[in-house]
Amino acid sequence: MSAGEYIESLRRLGPRTVYLFGERVENPVDHPLIRPSVNACAMTYRLAELPQYQDLMTATSALTGRRINRFVHLHQSADDLVRKVKMQRLLGQMTGTCFQRCVGLDALNAVWSTTYEIDQKYGTDYHARFRQYVLEWEEKDWTVDGAMTDPKGDRSRSPSAQSDPDLYVHVVERRPDGIVVRGAKMHQTGILNSHQILVMPTAAMRPEEGDYAVCFAVPADDPSLIYIYGRQSSDTRKLEKSPVDVGNVHYGGQEGIVIFNDTFVPWERVFMCGETEFAGMLVERFAAYHRQSYGGCKVGNGDVLIGAAAAIAEYQGIASASHIREKLTEMVHLNETLYACGIACSAQGAPTAAGNYLVDVLLANICKHNVTRFPYEIARLAQDIAGGLLGTMPSEADFASPEVGPWCRKFLAAAGPHPPEHRQRMLRLIEAMTMGALAVGYLVESMHGAGSPQTQRIVIQRQADLEAKKALARRLCGIEPDDLVPKE
Numbered sequence: 001m002s003a004g005e006y007i008e009s010l011r012r013l014g015p016r017t018v019y020l021f022g023e024r025v026e027n028p029v030d031h032p033l034i035r036p037s038v039n040a041c042a043m044t045y046r047l048a049e050l051p052q053y054q055d056l057m058t059a060t061s062a063l064t065g066r067r068i069n070r071f072v073h074l075h076q077s078a079d080d081l082v083r084k085v086k087m088q089r090l091l092g093q094m095t096g097t098c099f100q101r102c103v104g105l106d107a108l109n110a111v112w113s114t115t116y117e118i119d120q121k122y123g124t125d126y127h128a129r130f131r132q133y134v135l136e137w138e139e140k141d142w143t144v145d146g147a148m149t150d151p152k153g154d155r156s157r158s159p160s161a162q163s164d165p166d167l168y169v170h171v172v173e174r175r176p177d178g179i180v181v182r183g184a185k186m187h188q189t190g191i192l193n194s195h196q197i198l199v200m201p202t203a204a205m206r207p208e209e210g211d212y213a214v215c216f217a218v219p220a221d222d223p224s225l226i227y228i229y230g231r232q233s234s235d236t237r238k239l240e241k242s243p244v245d246v247g248n249v250h251y252g253g254q255e256g257i258v259i260f261n262d263t264f265v266p267w268e269r270v271f272m273c274g275e276t277e278f279a280g281m282l283v284e285r286f287a288a289y290h291r292q293s294y295g296g297c298k299v300g301n302g303d304v305l306i307g308a309a310a311a312i313a314e315y316q317g318i319a320s321a322s323h324i325r326e327k328l329t330e331m332v333h334l335n336e337t338l339y340a341c342g343i344a345c346s347a348q349g350a351p352t353a354a355g356n357y358l359v360d361v362l363l364a365n366i367c368k369h370n371v372t373r374f375p376y377e378i379a380r381l382a383q384d385i386a387g388g389l390l391g392t393m394p395s396e397a398d399f400a401s402p403e404v405g406p407w408c409r410k411f412l413a414a415a416g417p418h419p420p421e422h423r424q425r426m427l428r429l430i431e432a433m434t435m436g437a438l439a440v441g442y443l444v445e446s447m448h449g450a451g452s453p454q455t456q457r458i459v460i461q462r463q464a465d466l467e468a469k470k471a472l473a474r475r476l477c478g479i480e481p482d483d484l485v486p487k488e
Helices: 003-011 035-049 051-057 078-095 102-122 126-140 235-239 276-315 322-347 361-371 374-386 396-400 405-411 420-434 439-448 453-463 466-477
Strands: 017-020 058-060 067-069 144-147 170-175 178-185 196-199 214-219 225-229 256-266 270-273
Touching: 003 035, 035 051, 035 067, 035 078, 051 058, 051 078, 078 102, 078 276, 078 322, 102 126, 102 144, 102 196, 102 214, 102 270, 102 276, 126 270, 178 196, 178 214, 178 270, 214 256, 270 276, 276 322, 276 361, 276 374, 276 420, 276 439, 276 453, 322 361, 322 374, 361 374, 361 453, 374 420, 374 439, 396 405, 396 420, 420 439
Parallel strands: 017 225, 144 196
Antiparallel strands: 058 067, 170 178, 178 256, 196 214, 214 270, 225 256
């Protein structure tokens, strides 16, 4: 699809039950709080239209041989994984926010390989079902929401031990024609900008928790679904007429809750149902792909914030100060370190039994663990360079006021040839990315998206292979023989 066709396709979806600020939203696509996130997701289609970006934004389908958007592609090589990270950095640069579509791509590749291995063990036909789904996904160029995170309730208890079973998505009825599910998925990035929802379990399951080990797809306009849109810091600025105070003029992020209120799923859209021992595999593979993603998208956002910090230093006449140059250098160092991790875990990727490529799981978790830290330091340095006006600047209405506007422009003048408005706009962008609406995508997502820090540490501990490292040390210090010592 083109970007315009994508936006129109959202308008053609059936009626959806969407709530925002406690009120029903009849037209999510054009709501001023939601439209910036639609624009950001549309960029994944727009860049694929442009010849200069097609090498990154498109790929050759492994199923049909046709040219497809890379966001619907089964990774066929380590080079595909590298190109994914480069594509995400580009989109982060072009939108300055979360563009939402990578969660579906990561779910696509995780479910593809996991269903194959379930079928190999049990003789089921989940993979064949999913293959048919992917063919339609490619053909229609859907945006698919990959839905993993459940409410979880009392996190000291497993899914089946919760006082309310609906705190994890689960099967409540098995019928000859399909299943009925109930529950909710939280923190769903781009949920209202999606054509489909691909649901996965949120954790490894015990053998008795078969009802919770479920993976399926439903249309985003299924009438049983209820959506609740999430708030963001300073989000009501999007309701104002100001094109300045919002910070990022055209683009934004989106998170929401989707409730499955006795949702029926036909068997052809069910890709796991009770195979508890494979729930953990699916979670780990999705998490690894998604943790790789953060080495691209957040780096692109970081490029924008570094550029804004460098620009505001220029506007304020401090660009040549040695401490400013040093801070900008540190921001670049941190940002490129994240990118290096994203590229590294991609370059070390290897094929799964199903044939598509999986990232190096250890390095993907190292990548995301760094992402939980470095963007916060980059944001701190940006605020340091920006100065106190970041939190005290008058509104655009004051700058436009006949009474006080001249005073605002006089006393908030920028250095050299730069007009006060340029300083004003750049400060608002830094504010939005570090403590406003865009901070959800740049900072909160960096901390909690694709799993909070402790989840990465658990995987790092499991993948570290300390026994092999101890053997290296024993050989070198002489506790164990070294058969590799050169002989005379």
